[in-house]
Amino acid sequence: MFHHVKELQFNARVSQPDPRFASLLLEQFGGANGELAAAMQYFLQSFGVRQSHPEKYDMLMDIANEEMSHLEIVGATITMLLEGVNAELQEAADKTGWMSMVNSKGDKEEMFQQAMTNPQFLPITGGGPAFTSSQGVPWSASYIHANGDLTVDLRSNIAAESRAKIVYERLLQFTDDPYVRESLVFLMTREIAHYKMFESALESIEHNFPPGVRQGDPHFTHEYYNLSNGASARGPWNEGSGTWNEGEWSYVEDPVKHVIETQGNISDHPIEGTSKTMEEVERMNAELGKKRKEKIKAAVGTGENQWSSYPQKEVASPKKVQKSQAGKSD
Numbered sequence: 001m002f003h004h005v006k007e008l009q010f011n012a013r014v015s016q017p018d019p020r021f022a023s024l025l026l027e028q029f030g031g032a033n034g035e036l037a038a039a040m041q042y043f044l045q046s047f048g049v050r051q052s053h054p055e056k057y058d059m060l061m062d063i064a065n066e067e068m069s070h071l072e073i074v075g076a077t078i079t080m081l082l083e084g085v086n087a088e089l090q091e092a093a094d095k096t097g098w099m100s101m102v103n104s105k106g107d108k109e110e111m112f113q114q115a116m117t118n119p120q121f122l123p124i125t126g127g128g129p130a131f132t133s134s135q136g137v138p139w140s141a142s143y144i145h146a147n148g149d150l151t152v153d154l155r156s157n158i159a160a161e162s163r164a165k166i167v168y169e170r171l172l173q174f175t176d177d178p179y180v181r182e183s184l185v186f187l188m189t190r191e192i193a194h195y196k197m198f199e200s201a202l203e204s205i206e207h208n209f210p211p212g213v214r215q216g217d218p219h220f221t222h223e224y225y226n227l228s229n230g231a232s233a234r235g236p237w238n239e240g241s242g243t244w245n246e247g248e249w250s251y252v253e254d255p256v257k258h259v260i261e262t263q264g265n266i267s268d269h270p271i272e273g274t275s276k277t278m279e280e281v282e283r284m285n286a287e288l289g290k291k292r293k294e295k296i297k298a299a300v301g302t303g304e305n306q307w308s309s310y311p312q313k314e315v316a317s318p319k320k321v322q323k324s325q326a327g328k329s330d
């Protein structure tokens with residue numbers, strides 16, 4: 001269950017209203033790489049690992065909740081940056097908040113002009129955040145990546161944190177407000193921390209590459225196709241061992257010739273770059289598949305099942321259904 005704590009995780013403050021920056025910051029509220037997307041992504045991913053990987057469930061839920069806390073900070077900041085817009089809409093003649101910041105009719109118009117960089121702020125939200133991007137594009141579940149394979153999901157999360165980090169870094173270039181900058185630096189830094197958490201979690205999974213169980217056909221795992229003319233760049237992505245633990249890249253200098261000679265890669269051509277054989281791969285696939293199945297079977301209950309225990313004193317899901325305390329267990 002969720003429990004709301006009224007104190008923000010980071011004390012959001014602003015020096016003065018700034019509708020233009022509020023509009024830009026909306027990107028991190030309802031945009032593709034924003035806090036809502038991050039919170040929903042980790043929340044969604046957590047269901048599938050509740051019983052199979054309870055320790056990763058705990059981490060995903062903690063980070064999802066932190067992203068919700070960040071969403072709250074961003075929403076609070078946007079609202080404060082729009083201070084006065086709401087009041088102005090209620091009573092145009094009333095000299096409240098925002099109006100006290102401006103000296104003349106011209107200044108007021110200038111402020112409205114700034115708010116109009118995102119027209120939603122005036123007629124639709126009335127001076128608050130909305131689940132849209134800074135361009136007014138409605139938030140979409142298509143921003144969410146959850147594949148049900150933990151290694152895939154963790155890699156998606158590392159990418160999501162990278163994107164969120166860089167958006168905050170760029171947003172920092174558009175505001176001089178020291179209070180707002182302080183919040184942005186905090187939020188940006190937490191993305192760095194989350195990146196490391198997901199990376200460390202990924203590394204804690206044995207056989208985390210390739211994703212899934214199947215190892216891939218060794219005829220093709222280590223091949224690099226030189227598919228453009230002119231000068232070719234060489235580096236760890238196409239020479240030496242790169243990040244392979246075993247074998248090294250096989251550089252196909254002339255892919256057209258290679259494809260014709262191998263009849264479209266189906267003829268019995270030698271495996272290059274790796275000492276793995278097809279037999280070995282088949283054996284690994286079967287072994288890893290069996291191991292994974294057993295692990296999940298042992299962790300996930302069948303038949304009667306229970307998500308949490310009361311109180312939840314262990315990280316793992318209880319599986320065993322807790323009977324009623326009334327003594328009338330059924």
Ligand SMILES: [Fe+2]
Binds near residue numbers: 161164
């Ligand atoms: Fe994050």
